[in-house]
Amino acid sequence: MATEVDHQKRALRAELRERRQNLTQTEKDNATIGVTEHLQSLVTALDARSVACYLSTQTEPDTRPFLNWALEQGIRVLFPVSRDDGLLDWTVGETGDETQGLFGMPEPVGELLGPIAINQVDLIIVPAAAIDQGGMRMGWGRGYFDKTLGSMEKCPPVYAVVYDAELLTDLPREVHDQPVNGVVTPSRILDF
Numbered sequence: 001m002a003t004e005v006d007h008q009k010r011a012l013r014a015e016l017r018e019r020r021q022n023l024t025q026t027e028k029d030n031a032t033i034g035v036t037e038h039l040q041s042l043v044t045a046l047d048a049r050s051v052a053c054y055l056s057t058q059t060e061p062d063t064r065p066f067l068n069w070a071l072e073q074g075i076r077v078l079f080p081v082s083r084d085d086g087l088l089d090w091t092v093g094e095t096g097d098e099t100q101g102l103f104g105m106p107e108p109v110g111e112l113l114g115p116i117a118i119n120q121v122d123l124i125i126v127p128a129a130a131i132d133q134g135g136m137r138m139g140w141g142r143g144y145f146d147k148t149l150g151s152m153e154k155c156p157p158v159y160a161v162v163y164d165a166e167l168l169t170d171l172p173r174e175v176h177d178q179p180v181n182g183v184v185t186p187s188r189i190l191d192f
């Protein structure tokens, strides 16, 4: 049954999605520069040798320049592959090809490593629609990262990537929602 919080989340997602769609190419290009720089600083500060990170869509802050840098550095990158049971498989995308996964998300093509492969990384970079000042995360509504993070015994640092205007005071919250340790925006890295 859809609850009041479900409705609030849905309305907020629609607003945030529209805002992203209205960004100009110049605004997106400037955001990419900042996000790339801050993701590189984060990986360097944590001395992460392996990271989990998604391939961004057209409207998400662009993770691709960061991913190219990470691969050049010899960092192992695990990419999420959506499964229809709500869990995420992971792949290093050794073929170099990209495809559209479930729901049209971009995914690399490669051997599927299964949900527990995520336990091997030093840093998890997650997509989000918004983050609040306490570090609670709202995603795009399929619960993939809530389930993944909620099932991990020992979780490395988790950072979300959002635009600055998506750092909100308060978010509607459900019991299964998982917080992040920090957030990367075009203008800064924020630790909770």
Ligand SMILES: Nc1nc2c(c(=O)[nH]1)N(C=O)[C@@H](CNc1ccc(C(=O)N[C@@H](CCC(=O)O)C(=O)O)cc1)CN2
Pocket (backbone or CB within 6 Å): 013, 014, 017, 054, 055, 056, 057, 060, 080, 081, 082, 102, 103, 105, 106, 127, 128, 139, 140, 141, 142, 143, 144, 145
């Ligand atoms: N680039 C990228 N890859 C990712 C994610 C992501 O957010 N971004 N995911 C993060 O979990 C997973 C896929 N999650 C998804 C979550 C929701 C919908 C989706 O279509 N949701 C709504 C509409 C969203 C909206 O309001 O704009 C729908 O069901 O119609 C699709 C995939 C794994 N890969």
Ligand SMILES: Nc1ncnc2c1ncn2[C@@H]1O[C@H](COP(=O)(O)OP(=O)(O)OP(=O)(O)O)[C@@H](O)[C@H]1O
Pocket (backbone or CB within 6 Å): 009, 127, 137, 138, 139, 140, 141, 142, 143, 144, 145, 146, 147, 150, 174, 176, 177
């Ligand atoms: N740990 C969990 N176990 C079972 N169901 C869950 C869990 N986490 C989330 N769900 C279900 O998934 C659906 C989406 O949850 P929610 O709106 O919090 O997702 P989200 O954080 O926006 O999505 P995502 O993690 O994919 O970005 C809800 O119906 C919720 O009940």
